[in-house]
Amino acid sequence: MFDHAHVLTVAGKIKAGQRIDAEDALTLAESASLPLLGSLAQRVRKRLHPSSTVTYVVDRNINSTNICQCGCRFCAFFKAPGQAGGYTLTREELGRKIEETLALGGRQILLQGGHNPDMGLAYYESLLGFIRETYPDIHVHGFSPPEIVYFAGLAGVTPSEAIARLKAAGLASIPGGGAEILVDRVRQAVAPAKCSTFEWLDVMRQAHLQGLRTTATMMFGHVETWTDRIEHLTALRGLQDETGGFTAFIPWGFQPDNTALGGTKCSSQEYLRVLSISRLVLDNFANLQASWVTMGREIAQVSLSYGANDFGSTMIEENVVAAAGVRFRMDEPGVRRAITDAGFSPRRRAMDYSLVEVL
Amino acid sequence: MDRPYIASLGLEPVLDKVLADKRLSLSEGQALYDCPDPHVLALLAGHVRTRLHGDRVHYVVNRHVNPTNICVNRCRFCAYRRDEGQEGAYVLTPEEALAKLEAAGPVDEVHIVGGCHPALGLAYYEDLAARVRRAYPAASIKALTAVEVDHLAKISGVGIPEVLARLKAAGVDMLPGGGAEIFAEGPRKTLCPEKIGGDVWLSVMAQAHAIGLRSNATMLFGHLETTAHRLEHMDALRRQQDATAGFVCFIPLPYLPGNNPLGEEAHGPTAMDVLRTMAVARLMLDNIPHIKAYWVMLGLKLSQLCLSWGANDLDGTVVEEKIGHDAGSESAQALTTQELEQAIRASGFTPARRDGLFREASHV
Numbered sequence: 273m274f275d276h277a278h279v280l281t282v283a284g285k286i287k288a289g290q291r292i293d294a295e296d297a298l299t300l301a302e303s304a305s306l307p308l309l310g311s312l313a314q315r316v317r318k319r320l321h322p323s324s325t326v327t328y329v330v331d332r333n334i335n336s337t338n339i340c341q342c343g344c345r346f347c348a349f350f351k352a353p354g355q356a357g358g359y360t361l362t363r364e365e366l367g368r369k370i371e372e373t374l375a376l377g378g379r380q381i382l383l384q385g386g387h388n389p390d391m392g393l394a395y396y397e398s399l400l401g402f403i404r405e406t407y408p409d410i411h412v413h414g415f416s417p418p419e420i421v422y423f424a425g426l427a428g429v430t431p432s433e434a435i436a437r438l439k440a441a442g443l444a445s446i447p448g449g450g451a452e453i454l455v456d457r458v459r460q461a462v463a464p465a466k467c468s469t470f471e472w473l474d475v476m477r478q479a480h481l482q483g484l485r486t487t488a489t490m491m492f493g494h495v496e497t498w499t500d501r502i503e504h505l506t507a508l509r510g511l512q513d514e515t516g517g518f519t520a521f522i523p524w525g526f527q528p529d530n531t532a533l534g535g536t537k538c539s540s541q542e543y544l545r546v547l548s549i550s551r552l553v554l555d556n557f558a559n560l561q562a563s564w565v566t567m568g569r570e571i572a573q574v575s576l577s578y579g580a581n582d583f584g585s586t587m588i589e590e591n592v593v594a595a596a597g598v599r600f601r602m603d604e605p606g607v608r609r610a611i612t613d614a615g616f617s618p619r620r621r622a623m624d625y626s627l628v629e630v631l
Numbered sequence: 632m633d634r635p636y637i638a639s640l641g642l643e644p645v646l647d648k649v650l651a652d653k654r655l656s657l658s659e660g661q662a663l664y665d666c667p668d669p670h671v672l673a674l675l676a677g678h679v680r681t682r683l684h685g686d687r688v689h690y691v692v693n694r695h696v697n698p699t700n701i702c703v704n705r706c707r708f709c710a711y712r713r714d715e716g717q718e719g720a721y722v723l724t725p726e727e728a729l730a731k732l733e734a735a736g737p738v739d740e741v742h743i744v745g746g747c748h749p750a751l752g753l754a755y756y757e758d759l760a761a762r763v764r765r766a767y768p769a770a771s772i773k774a775l776t777a778v779e780v781d782h783l784a785k786i787s788g789v790g791i792p793e794v795l796a797r798l799k800a801a802g803v804d805m806l807p808g809g810g811a812e813i814f815a816e817g818p819r820k821t822l823c824p825e826k827i828g829g830d831v832w833l834s835v836m837a838q839a840h841a842i843g844l845r846s847n848a849t850m851l852f853g854h855l856e857t858t859a860h861r862l863e864h865m866d867a868l869r870r871q872q873d874a875t876a877g878f879v880c881f882i883p884l885p886y887l888p889g890n891n892p893l894g895e896e897a898h899g900p901t902a903m904d905v906l907r908t909m910a911v912a913r914l915m916l917d918n919i920p921h922i923k924a925y926w927v928m929l930g931l932k933l934s935q936l937c938l939s940w941g942a943n944d945l946d947g948t949v950v951e952e953k954i955g956h957d958a959g960s961e962s963a964q965a966l967t968t969q970e971l972e973q974a975i976r977a978s979g980f981t982p983a984r985r986d987g988l989f990r991e992a993s994h995v
Contacts, residue, residue: 273650273678274633306939307674308632315672538976540936570902570933577669577903614901 313548313579331380340386348530383414398439416449417475448487480517510565520559573614676910676941693740693947702746707822727949743774764802771987777835778810808847815860855898880921913941
C-alpha cells in the first residue's frame, strides 16, 4: 500500500524544497503511486501559489493556414501543399476573427499555422504590421519555434534574425508549441521534418535574450518513454535556469484520431501522472496549465489538485485538437465557473501572467 | 505516501482499521471527507479496491429501456418526467421496447427503469419482463426501482411481496438501485416530496432480497445534502446489507443541474467531490462488493479517474439513455465494448466483462 523507501527518499527531497535530478524523476515516474504524486504536486503548487487564485487568459487561437510541408505523423490538421482542403486566411478573415475577439473582451491572439512555402518571413512581417496598425491593442502571441526555424530557412537568415524581424514587426511573445518530445530520436519518429531539439531550445533561448517571453509544451503518449519525457523536462529546466524566460509549461496527451500514428487516447491517470511529475521537476517554472481542451472540464478541475494553477485559454476557436476528434468547449463565463465550482478564485491574466481586470 | 504522513493528518486510526478490514465509524468517515489532502483517500480506497478486485475493472454490455416518462412524482432534480398528456410524454408498447433492445444486438444485461405512471400496472411490467426473458434467456434483467415497485403495489392493489414475486416469476433477476436519492429527511422532503421515504425504500429492498432478488443501491449527491447526510445514507445501506446481503453494487450519482425545477439552487458536486465520495463510499461500504463510476453521468474521463479512487465498475455500453441526458449530461449516448476496454486498459486496469449480477459474461 505504501510507497517504497527509494520513492519516499525522493519525496523527502521535494518536501524539503530541494531540486530532484533526472534519476529521481524516473524513480517517481516508474514507482510512485498516483496519490503520492498528486499529494506532492499539490504541496508544491501551494508553496508557489499560496492563494486560491487560478488564472486564465482570454485569447483566440487563430491558425493562419493549414497547408504544411511537415507531415507530422501525430497531426490531423494539416493538408500537404496542393492537397484538397488547404486554406490560407485572408486579411479580411483574420481581421474579422480579431474583431470578434475584441468584442468578447480578448486582447490577445495565438497565431500559428502550418509550414506553408508561400508564407514566409516577409509575409508574416507584413501581416504583423497590418495587425499592429489596425488593432494596436492586440497582443500577438505567435509562431512556435518550428515555424520560426522554417521562416528563417526560407529567408536564408538565422532564427535569431527572424525573431528580431518578427519582434520589430509587432510579435509580442512566442508559444511553446512544436516541442512535442525534445529528444531527437523521438522527433525523427513522429515529426521528422520538424526542427531539432537543439533548434527548438535555441529559438527559445534567442527569444528570451531578445526580451520575448515564451511558454513551453510537451505532447506525450505516442512513441516516447518516460526517460524521454524526463529528458524533455530537464532540458526545459536547464534553459529556464539560464534565461528565466518561460512563463508556463503545458503538457497534453497525444490525440490519436485521424492521425497517421494512431493509437490509444491518453487516460486521465496518465495525464495526471505527467502533470504532477512536471510540477515536481520544473521547480523554476512558476505556472503549470491544465489542458481542458484535451481532457475536458472535470479533469481540468481535478488538475488543480495535481499541480496545475492555470486554466489556459478560452481559445474561442480551436482547430488542431478538434481535427484529432476531441471537441471540448468553454467560453470565459464557462471557464470562470469551472474554476469557481472547483473551489478556486478565477482571475483573468495576460500572457506574462500579470492579472487583468475583467471588463 | 507512508504511515507517518497519514498519521500527521490524524488518520492513523482509520489507516489501521482499513488495513485490518474493520468497519469505519461515521465520525471516521467524516474525518476522511474533511482531510485536507484528498490524495490520502485515493490511497486508502485504492488499497481496498485492490484487495477486493485486484486490477480488474468491470463493465457490462447492456441496454437501457425507459418504458415511460409519465410520472406521478415531481422530484425537483428530475428533467425527465412528464405529466400525462404533456408534450413529449410517452409510453412504449412492449413491442416498441423489444424493438429498441433488438436494435442494440446481443446484451448481457437489460436495465428497465422509468416513471411512476398512474395507470400502467403490474401486468404491463410482467409482460415486458417475460418478453425480454424469452428474447434474452441468458441476460440479467434488472428492472424497476424500489420506488416503482412501491407504486405498482399501490396502483395494482396488491402487496409489495406479491409485486416482487410476480416480477421475479416473469424473469426479473434484480432491482436497479435508483430512487434512493438521499435518505435524510430534510433534503429528501425538499427534493422529492412525493417519493417514498428512505425507510420504505430500504424495506422494499429488504423484501426483494428476502425472496432472492438482488439489487443495487444509489445515492444522489451534490444538491442540498451535507457530507454527514451522505455518510448516514451509506451507513443505512451497510446496516441493511448486514441483515439481507442482497446489494451487489453501490452507485454514487452526481446531481446534474440542467433542465429541472431545482436547477441552479444546487450546482452539483465538483469533480474532486465526486472523487472523494467514490473513495469514502469504498471505505465505508465494507459489505457491498462493487462501486460503480457511472460514465453516463460522470463523463468517461472522470469515470476513468474514479477507478483510482475506489471504483471498480464503469457500467456499460448503454446505447441510449434519457434520464441523465435530459438533465444536461454531455456524455456520449453509447460506448462500444472496444472503447470501454481501451479506456480501462489505458487507466492501468484489466477489463472484466460482467452481467448484471457481476458474474463473468462470455463474449456474445
